[in-house]
Amino acid sequence: MKNPPNYLVRSVDHALQLAVMLQVEGPFGVGEAARRLGVAPSTAHRLLAMLVYRDFAIRREDHLYAAGPVLSLGGSSQSRTALLRSIAMPHLAALVERVQESANLQILSGDHVRFIGSVECTRALRVGNREGMVFPAHLVSGGKVMLADLPPERLDALYDPEKWGDRLDQRPNLAALRRELRNVRDRGFAINAGKTESGVTAVGRAVRGEDGRALAAVSVSMPTSRFSRDRLPELVSALSLTARDIEEEMGGAGRPAPATAPYGS
Structure with missing residues (x-):
């Protein structure tokens, strides 16, 4: 049985949501990430940059983010x-x-x-x-x-x-x-x-x-x-x-x- 923790760490929750989006939905940009999370684009950019740093995401030449080696699924x-x-x-x-x-x-x-x-x-x-x-x-x-x-x-x-x-x-x-x-x-x-x-x-x-x-x-x-x-x-x-x-x-x-x-x- 799952119940949300008493003290939700919002930035961690947002990063995990982005990781799931990358894994199951495919590439998206900073604007889409910000819209889905309800945060400023600058916040979404920082979250995505950390996912890239930890290999959960990659930043493509078209500036979209895609699943990195940690999350990669078949196309x-x-x-x-x-x-x-x-x-x-x-x-x-x-x-x-x-x-x-x-x-x-x-x-x-x-x-x-x-x-x-x-x-x-x-x-x-x-x-x-x-x-x-x-x-x-x-x-x-x-x-x-x-x-x-x-x-x-x-x-x-x-x-x-x-x-x-x-x-x-x-x-x-x-x-x-x-x-x-x-x-x-x-x-x-x-x-x-x-x-x-x-x-x-x-x-x-x-x-x-x-x-x-x-x-x-x-x-x-x-x-x-x-x-x-x-x-x-x-x-x-x-x-x-x-x-x-x-x-x-x-x-x-x-x-x-x-x-x-x-x-x-």
């Missing part, structure tokens, strides 16, 4: 994740408008999920930004809907006791997990009721690729005091609309543009 994975996030963010914002709760975009990374996009609602009592955070997949609503979509042999491989080493005490009971994931498949959504943060409840739904497999998940998170089973139809419906819109746009982005008819034809 195809990086560009795909960046495309997914850029398409999804406006739809997350629309989801927040619909339900007045915070919304997130997650991807599966082994037996964990990474939050690659987050939009906070404006209510005084709300769940904060989760972007860049990593949680065990079997505990998170979005993680559950993505795990539920895996072939049985892939699920077995993820939770093979031999791979967990000194984390064996954190490994879920696989028989119980399979039963829960069957329910998730039947319902089409998953709930996380305080498993990763006390007082927070989340509902998640898969975002599917053109092959029908889950490529990501969208979720809404709220204080448990505002959640009730009566809200589920509204939340699931809103998540379904958001997932559908992201899926349609991702599908269009992956297809070649139609040929233009010759003039005068």
